[in-house]
Amino acid sequence: MKNLSLLFLTLVLCFSSTINGQVNKVTVEKVGDKWTMFRNGEPYYIKGVGGQTELDKAVEIGANSIRTWGLDQLGEGILDEAHERGLTVMVGLWVGQERQGFDYNDEVAVKKQFERFKRAVEQYKDHPAILLWGVGNEVDLFYSNLKVWDAIQDIAAMIHEIDPNHPTATVTAGLDSEEVSLVKEKAPDIDIYGVNTYGGLDGVTTQMRNAGWDGPYIIAEWGVDGHWEVDKTDFGIAVEQTSHQKANSFNERYTLIENDSLYCLGSYAFLWGAKQEHTSTWYGLFTPDGESGEAVDVIQRRWGTEPENRAPVLKTIKLNGKAPLESVYITAGDLAEVAIDVSDPDDDKMKFIWSVVAESTDKKAGGDAEKAPPTIPGTIKSNKGDKAIIRAPMEEGQYRVFVFARDGQGQAGTANIPFYVLPRPKEAEQARSVEFKSVELDIPARK
Incomplete structure (x- = not known):
């Protein structure tokens, strides 16, 4: 009886292991004029999010x-x-980047990187969640050594040899005809071209064809206007979209993605989470506290369902009556009013969180980790819901006023507006430091 029990347990464990370890075969095929991804023989269109939270x-x-x-x-x-x-x-293999110090003339380093990826592919290749391998991300950003494409080809060829069940992709920063040609010529084992693109998404299809790529592609990152694409104040600060403006961008750009049904296999919306990149709210579909914004509602609608509860709609922000591109200057220590145009489509009661933050001095490229700038204490003098009174910091420089309009249901609208603090004139400081007030005294007459 004991032996029968052990045999039964062994069979159960083996069966469970087989189910959990089942390889889901993924192929990319051209049927007629249309490229299609198949997973276990069924068409699979990627409705993806970039992130793992x-x-x-x-x-x-x-x-x-x-x-x-x-x-x-x-x-x-x-x-x-x-x-x-x-x-x-989409499993990313972070191929070393020249801008981060990786040297593709260092054969030892290149081989070490290759072997590390080979071990990873051997370890994970049969996992049922794997859809495709992403071999490198934006290796073309600020680089000059073309040997990186040789390394990508070697890794992609290795994957095909070890794992015949999942395709390969590489992802470039935007789309440049030279990079498309290099991928096509030097990395023929790349099955799918991946593009990270934001404001330039509308030109991807045409540029891809003109550059000679006639295979399938994915939009590997897309979303709001990039910080390098937007207008700046006259004191040099890039103006971030409000959460409502971001939602509109997501809606318009998803239409562009869907329109190329012949070559595009789908996309990954960026960023599914939150991070400090230029600001704490620029790219994240969530706030640093984990609240989702209106853009998430837009994506859900585009994928076929209506949100049960909708995020606040925060359209505009003004400081002393001026919009961000009107370049607001405030003298150190002066008071100023900031106001937003916001509503909640479900009439949820909103809570408003205001703060003044120094402009970041740790701005990097390619999504590299950045340090968050400090919040300036004592600058919010009154919080009147959709309006607030701030006192400008005493130190000259660039700042932003941030606001989070929270609906209490796990969602929020966001906005910020840049401003520049001017030094306070000395005479103004002196006048401010000594104040005289008139006082009426009732002094009885002397007898």
Whole structure:
């Protein structure tokens, strides 16, 4: 009886292991004029989010895939977590970048990188959550050594040899005909071209064809206007969109993605999470405290369902009656009024969080980690809901006023407006430091 029990347990474990370890074969094929991704023989269009947080929310809004960028993210069990929720994963292999100090003339370093990726592919290739391998992300950003494409080809060829069940992609920063030609000529084992693009998304299809890429592609990152694409104040600060303006951008750009049904296999909305990149709110679809914004509602609608509760709609922000591009200057220590145009489509009661933050001095390229700038204490003098009175910091320089309009349901509208603090004139400081007030005294007459 004991032996029978052990045999039964062994069979159960083997069966469970087979189910959990089932390889889901992914192919990319051209049928007629149309490129299509197939997963286990069924057409699979990528409705993806770039990031590995808030997975339940991703499922709720209709996502079917997530994207990672490096092997360190796999160590957090993300493949299992995604598979449990029915999500696939574009597994990123972070290929060393010249701008970060990687030297492709260093054969030892290149081989070491190759071997590390080979071990990872051997380890994870049969995981049922894997959709495709992302070999490198924006290696073309600020580079000159073309040997990086040789390295990408070697890695892609290795993947095809070890893992015949999943395609390969590489991702460039925007779209440049030279990079398209290099990928096509030097990395023929790349199956899918990936593009990270924001304001330039409307030209991708035409540029791709003109550059000679006649294969399938994905939009590997897309979303709001990039900080390098927007207008600046006359004191040099890039103006961030309000959460409502961002939502409009997502809606318009998803239409562009859907319109190329012949070559585009889908996309990954960026960023599914929050991070400090230029500001704390520029790219994240969530606030630093984990609240989703109006753009998430837009994506959910485009993927077929209506949100149960909708985020606040924050349209505009003004400081002393001026819009961001009117370049607001305030003298140090002076008071100023900031106001927003905001509403909640579900009439939820909103809570407003205001802050004054120094402009970041740690701005980097390609999404590299940045330090958050300090919040200036004592600058919010009154919070009147959709209006606030601030006192300008005493130190000259660039700042932003941030506001979060929270609906108490896990969603928020966001905005910020830049301003420049001018030094306070000495005479004004002196006048401010000594104040005289008239006082009426009732002094009885002397007798």
